[in-house]
Structure formats: C-alpha cells, structure tokens
Amino acid sequence: MFTLDKVVPWGRSFEEYTAMFLLAEAEMAGRILGCGDGPAGFNAEATRRGARVVSCDPLYAFSNADIEARITATYEQVIDQTRQNQKEFVWEAITSVDELGKVRMAAMNAFLADYPAGLMEGRYVNAALPSLPFPTGDFDLALCSHLLFLYSQQLDEEFHHASLLELCRVAKEVRVFPLLALGGARSPYLEGSVEMLRTAGHNVSIQRVNYEFQRGACEMLRIQRADG
Numbered sequence: 001m002f003t004l005d006k007v008v009p010w011g012r013s014f015e016e017y018t019a020m021f022l023l024a025e026a027e028m029a030g031r032i033l034g035c036g037d038g039p040a041g042f043n044a045e046a047t048r049r050g051a052r053v054v055s056c057d058p059l060y061a062f063s064n065a066d067i068e069a070r071i072t073a074t075y076e077q078v079i080d081q082t083r084q085n086q087k088e089f090v091w092e093a094i095t096s097v098d099e100l101g102k103v104r105m106a107a108m109n110a111f112l113a114d115y116p117a118g119l120m121e122g123r124y125v126n127a128a129l130p131s132l133p134f135p136t137g138d139f140d141l142a143l144c145s146h147l148l149f150l151y152s153q154q155l156d157e158e159f160h161h162a163s164l165l166e167l168c169r170v171a172k173e174v175r176v177f178p179l180l181a182l183g184g185a186r187s188p189y190l191e192g193s194v195e196m197l198r199t200a201g202h203n204v205s206i207q208r209v210n211y212e213f214q215r216g217a218c219e220m221l222r223i224q225r226a227d228g
C-alpha cells in the first residue's frame with residue numbers, strides 16, 4: 001500500500017523538466033500528462049504559462065498540509081545524503097548543495113501553492129502506474145521523470161513493461177528520464193523495454209538531453225506510438 005511515511009517528496013522545477021525532456025515551445029501547446037510528478041513545480045508553472053498539464057501520482061491522495069509536513073520532515077535528510085554523496089552529481093547548472101536545496105524548495109513551494117486549485121480543476125489526479133484512469137489517446141505527450149528505470153530495484157521488469165505500454169495507451173508520445181537506476185548504472189530493464197516496445201510496433205529512440213545532475217544521466221527514452 002502507498003503510505004506517506006514511505007515517500008520522500010522531492011520535486012524538480014519547470015526549467016528542469018524542459019531540459020530533461022527537451023521540451024520545445026510547440027510541444028507545450030499539446031495536452032501533457034506528467035506521470036509521477038509528485039511535488040514537482042512543472043504543472044504549476046506550465047499552467048501559469050497557459051499550458052494544459054495533468055499530473056498523476058498516488059501522492060495526491062494526501063492533503064496539502066500532510067504533503068507539506070512530509071516535505072519538512074524529510075528535507076534535511078535528503079540534503080544531508082546529497083552532501084555525503086556529492087561526487088555522484090554534476091555541479092554545473094546547480095552549483096552547490098545549498099543551491100540545490102533552494103531550487104527544490106522553490107519548486108515544491110510552487111506545487112504546494114498550486115495544489116488546492118489544481119485538485120479542484122482536475123490537474124492533480126490520484127492515480128498510479130501501471131493502470132491509469134485516462135481514456136486511450138487522451139494526451140499528446142506523457143512525461144515520466146525519476147520513477148521508471150530509476151527505481152529498478154523496487155519496481156520489477158513486469159511493472160516497467162506494463163507501465164510503458166499504459167503510458168503509450170494514454171499518450172501519442174512518451175518520454176522517460178533518466179535511464180539510469182539509483183547507484184548510477186543503466187537500468188537492467190532498458191534494453192528489454194526498448195525491444196518490447198519495438199515489438200509492439202512503436203518507434204523508440206534514446207536521445208541525449210540538455211540536463212545532467214545525477215552523473216551520467218543525460219539521456220531520455222522517447223517512444224512515438226505506432227498510430228500517433
């Protein structure tokens with residue numbers, strides 16, 4: 001069962017999403033799903049700019065106050081862990097652990113400020129892979145940041161395959177970042193997933209992007225649906 005005490009809420013910014021997923025201005029005009037967006041600032045800022053974004057995550061079963069309390073309770077722990085493992089990250093766009101803390105908190109505060117309105121408008125949906133409550137072809141683009149492949153030790157190959165096919169069902173195009181598991185090696189499920197998606201008839205490519213924070217994580221998986 002998904003419980004809040006197991007979650008370490010940690011959300012990236014709109015700018016990080018555009019870099020991770022090579023999002024072009026024209027692509028922002030489509031209907032976008034952010035799957036596993038958690039407390040990221042992407043939906044809030046994209047909506048402010050006039051984009052149509054829906055985020056889904058089991059985290060959205062919880063109230064604003066509960067999520068905020070969990071962010072406060074885990075923030076120092078995440079920052080301390082990052083400080084201890086600084087060599088695993090590239091300190092260029094974000095130059096220090098202190099700056100990282102500020103960037104992440106700004107993104108999560110943007111989420112928290114937007115969450116009540118977004119819930120009412122149906123922009124934050126309590127839902128979890130591998131089964132999503134959206135009609136087939138509902139979105140032009142689905143983005144999945146720091147969930148699939150990253151958690152290869154927690155989520156097995158069957159989950160990865162079912163989730164990728166589900167994202168392809170609801171969106172014409174799917175982008176997943178990063179392709180590395182925690183620890184920094186390529187996910188053991190990447191190759192098999194690419195093969196499975198190609199066998200299902202989809203166009204699959206691995207593209208280099210303009211973002212690298214976890215050292216070596218600079219590629220995204222891009223899947224264009226066969227009938228997209």
Ligand SMILES: C[S@@+](CC[C@H](N)C(=O)[O-])C[C@H]1O[C@@H](n2cnc3c(N)ncnc32)[C@H](O)[C@@H]1O
Pocket residue numbers: 007010011012013035036037038039040056057058059127128129130144145146147
């Ligand atoms: C590391 S966070 C990434 C948050 C955000 N995408 C970002 O990059 O800043 C992973 C997120 O995946 C969500 N998650 C966990 N299991 C999920 C599932 N089965 N389906 C969708 N989201 C899930 C968690 O609640 C969490 O918010």
